[in-house]
Amino acid sequence: MSVTASSWHAAAQILRRDLTLAFRRPGEWLQPVAFFFIVTLLFPLALDPELSHLRRLAPAALWVAAMLSSVLAIDFLFREDGRDGTLEQFALSGQSFAWLLLAKTAAHWVLTGVPLALAAPFAAIALGAPADAIPGVLASLLLGSVSLSLIGAIGAGLTLGLRRGGALLSLLVLPLAVPTLIFGARATELSIHGESMAGPMYLLAALSVFGVTVAPLAAAAAVRISLE
Amino acid sequence: MNWAWFHRFGSPPYFYSVAGKIIPWLAWPAGLLIVAGLWGGIVMAPPDYQQSDAARIMYVHVPAAYVALMSYTVMAIAATVGLIWRMKVAHAAAAACAPIGASFAAVCLLTGMLWGQPMWGTYWAWDPRLVSVLVLFFFFLGYIGLRGAIDDVSRADRTSAVLAIVGFVNVPIIHFSVIWWNSIHQGPSLIRKGGPAMPASMWVPLVLVIFGFTFYFYAVMLMRTRAEVLRRDRGGSWVRDIVAPQEPLP
Numbered sequence: 340m341s342v343t344a345s346s347w348h349a350a351a352q353i354l355r356r357d358l359t360l361a362f363r364r365p366g367e368w369l370q371p372v373a374f375f376f377i378v379t380l381l382f383p384l385a386l387d388p389e390l391s392h393l394r395r396l397a398p399a400a401l402w403v404a405a406m407l408s409s410v411l412a413i414d415f416l417f418r419e420d421g422r423d424g425t426l427e428q429f430a431l432s433g434q435s436f437a438w439l440l441l442a443k444t445a446a447h448w449v450l451t452g453v454p455l456a457l458a459a460p461f462a463a464i465a466l467g468a469p470a471d472a473i474p475g476v477l478a479s480l481l482l483g484s485v486s487l488s489l490i491g492a493i494g495a496g497l498t499l500g501l502r503r504g505g506a507l508l509s510l511l512v513l514p515l516a517v518p519t520l521i522f523g524a525r526a527t528e529l530s531i532h533g534e535s536m537a538g539p540m541y542l543l544a545a546l547s548v549f550g551v552t553v554a555p556l557a558a559a560a561a562v563r564i565s566l567e
Numbered sequence: 568m569n570w571a572w573f574h575r576f577g578s579p580p581y582f583y584s585v586a587g588k589i590i591p592w593l594a595w596p597a598g599l600l601i602v603a604g605l606w607g608g609i610v611m612a613p614p615d616y617q618q619s620d621a622a623r624i625m626y627v628h629v630p631a632a633y634v635a636l637m638s639y640t641v642m643a644i645a646a647t648v649g650l651i652w653r654m655k656v657a658h659a660a661a662a663a664c665a666p667i668g669a670s671f672a673a674v675c676l677l678t679g680m681l682w683g684q685p686m687w688g689t690y691w692a693w694d695p696r697l698v699s700v701l702v703l704f705f706f707f708l709g710y711i712g713l714r715g716a717i718d719d720v721s722r723a724d725r726t727s728a729v730l731a732i733v734g735f736v737n738v739p740i741i742h743f744s745v746i747w748w749n750s751i752h753q754g755p756s757l758i759r760k761g762g763p764a765m766p767a768s769m770w771v772p773l774v775l776v777i778f779g780f781t782f783y784f785y786a787v788m789l790m791r792t793r794a795e796v797l798r799r800d801r802g803g804s805w806v807r808d809i810v811a812p813q814e815p816l817p
Binding site: 496500501507510514515518522542546553557561565 | 698702705706708709712713716717722725726729730732733734736737740741744745747
């Protein structure tokens with residue numbers, strides 16, 4: 340994948356186009372955030388609402404909710420563009436296909452990962468986390484959602500040819516996201532307890548770097564097959 | 568080097584006849600090795616000094632875990648070969664691996680639970696290796712599900728091949744991430760520095776069962792691949808000659 344000035348231009352155009360489209364239809368990226376809030380709300384209702392108990396469960400609730408809402412949102416990533424032929428134009432454009440899909444995934448992360456990370460501190464406070472933990476919760480979700488989006492891009496590519504991703508998409512994506520969940524929840528837990536979260540954050544960053552390197556290639560291979 | 572022998576396996580009729588000749592050479596040793604190994608493990612081996620007779624489930628548990636991992640590896644290699652050389656027989660072999668691997672992973676999980684109850688006092692512990700095998704099991708299920716969801720055979724082959732490769736890259740990452748997460752499982756005791764941590768009367772039967780299960784896996788894999796090849800080429804004349812050979816008219 341060779342990246343030149345024109346590739347950067349193409350990526351910027353895709354980013355701008357996807358963001359413009361999304362802001363004209365805010366429901367699509369607001370719903371996953373609402374879903375995230377509802378799932379985190381279910382935990383206190385199902386448990387006893389004593390804040391000190393909830394605090395222990397907060398990292399788990401935040402990360403499970405974040406993973407589920409990112410799987411929910413990822414179904415939209417390529418579906419619309421696959422249906423109307425945009426992805427075929429991408430493949431024919433002469434630009435690296437993996438690079439263009441990486442740009443689309445980046446736009447998707449801005450629309451789902453960033454709102455999720457911004458919403459997470461509110462949910463964390465509601466689950467009894469101290470105010471000092473806000474930067475840590477924000478940072479861990481921001482970094483973790485990068486690799487969630489990239490893993491999701493592979494799943495979206497694989498299920499593009501199907502009528503609906505649905506349950507199969509979660510079955511494909513969630514096992515791949517196990518390492519992200521482990522390190523992300525650990526980082527959040529450490530930050531809620533006011534300890535240094537450097538270790539799991541480095542591992543989360545490593546997962547994201549690895550994902551940026553490899554996931555677009557896999558997603559491109561999968562999407563190409565379903566375009567034929 | 569001459570690769571003609573390799574490319575010849577791309578031909579379904581050739582593969583079908585060669586695999587048919589190989590299967591007995593795998594199935595019989597598999598049966599003998601499994602019987603010999605289980606006899607050695609359950610009847611002849613001494614009881615474990617800590618776990619007494621409960622440790623004997625090891626002679627099924629460890630080989631099942633090993634073969635589950637191996638079948639994922641074989642599946643990923645077959646999928647890669649199919650993707651690179653566009654070899655339909657390799658895709659059929661990858662498809663054949665998944666249900667066998669899923670079954671071995673299930674056997675490993677169930678025997679592990681039965682072993683865990685007397686030893687750890689619980690059927691299920693959130694232990695890294697248990698979780699790794701569970702995730703492996705879900706990979707197999709996802710692979711089978713994706714393959715089943717796509718109607719077009721060629722597209723199903725290549726899409727699921729991409730998934731197999733992605734999963735294969737991820738297996739070590741998941742394995743190490745769950746190890747750092749939590750561990751109560753005993754460490755490896757067969758292949759480690761300084762030789763096996765058990766007497767020969769215990770590790771020899773274990774190795775026999777491992778080889779037995781491996782031969783069994785390849786035998787069943789070839790059988791399933793043959794059936795899959797027949798199913799895919801069901802319109803072809805060579806299949807008709809095998810399934811319903813027609814008498815030449817007098």
